[in-house]
Amino acid sequence: MDIKRAEKISKALADANRLTILKEVKKSKDCLYCVDLNETLDLAQPSICHHLKQLIDNEIISSEKEGRNVKYSLNNYVIDDYIKFLEGLKV
């Protein structure tokens, strides 16, 4: 992983709301719906959408349409690649 990609992933992770979303994805066992986040996050719906978009754009999560809902799931391999990059920084 190059620095530009690591920068983007770090940026996507650099927000408490987005980290909370990822924790909720885990809790839900990859079955998180947007609506569920309204209860967890103290944010307006467009803001939640904006944070989800950042995680999707950076491929940290994937989205799948299910009727009028959208289901989100974590891309473990992206986290693994990022962890490898971080290991590579260690002296």
Place this chain on the structure above:
Amino acid sequence: MDIKRAEKISKALADANRLTILKEVKKSKDCLYCVDLNETLDLAQPSICHHLKQLIDNEIISSEKEGRNVKYSLNNYVIDDYIKFLEGLKV
């Protein structure tokens, strides 16, 4: 590690210049001086100083004064703690 701390570390890592600094710290085997970064980064000296400060404030690196130079070294344990947090996000 709680979300607030992980957010701060992510933020500190969310910049290509700061990631380059960390790569240089590794290259130098924990003997990086501020002056050396002038050649690597295309930034004015106060900007480099500002980035170093963010890494120091978040305890990602430590600084040690040596005459009129300052030597920087990586705090491996912080990276390790952060990696553990990331592992905990995985489903």
Place this chain on the structure above:
DNA sequence: TTTATTTATCGAAATATTTAAATAAATCAA
């Protein structure tokens, strides 16, 4: 078909971050 529900987008305001010029502080070297 009409209405309600869920998610996405646009636009604008508020806030945060990045950058560098000017300058200060500390130390070394002559």
Place this chain on the structure above:
DNA sequence: TTGATTTATTTAAATATTTCGATAAATAAA
């Protein structure tokens, strides 16, 4: 002591991010 070198701080401008109201789009339910 004087001048050069290295790092830090202050201040301000430029840029980026976060947030939300309004609204659109898609689908389900009545």
